[in-house]
Amino acid sequence: MNKALRKAVIAGNWKMNKTRPEAKELVEAIKPLVAGAGCEVVACVPFTNLETVLEAVKGSNVKVGAENCHFEKSGAFTGEISADMLAEMGVEYVIIGHSERRQYFGETDETVNKRTRAALAAGLKVILCVGEMLADRENGITDELVAMQTKIALKGVTAEELKNVIIAYEPVWAIGTGKTATAEQANEVCAVIRATLAKLYGKEAADATTIQYGGSMNAKNAAELVAQPDVDGGLIGGASLKAPDFAAIVEAATKG
């Protein structure tokens, strides 16, 4: 089965939460609980926590990611952080195009594309977020919209670079709302994304790409979601801030 061709990844997106002492406490609690994980485990944390968390995960199987990066290499961009700055620290992953950045910080498909290319050029692995708003779903344009977001985000990304891209399908209406997409809905859109990748890069590359679901995934619903044939793990917000809940999701993906 194609699912065996790719790695399940469970990534926490801490969003704007945790001071440095709190971050250390959380990651120290997570480490022993996920030590036997059969999937990749990533903690994507605020910029201010990167150094603390990188130090804390040394010798463990937990990987570290940032939550955004700028697309220019350096320059007069007050308040921004470049992909090279992250890579130099030892950061491995970066989330790009999260819906909260699209909604609140003017992120567009074009800037998502620029950030994706910059991150890949710096040697980072990208967790690229796509997903529809509730109105899009109600208008019946989810598949087209998500395919379009995927296609624009990957413009100029080579097949070799695609190996460092994970796609996270996050329906905006399911984020932080407690309203999870059903396992069937999640699988259906992840399959649309995979079909889009197949058109762009061929079936083999599409089958090898990790596609996560995100949006109110928790310790209770994770098993059903990650068991879907096209869902290869999850991007976890709220539940990633509680070590036992995050560990339960990792365990579900290990079995998944």
Ligand code: 13P
């Ligand atoms: P919640 O898990 O809190 O719904 O957030 C999902 C998310 O946005 C992960 O990036």
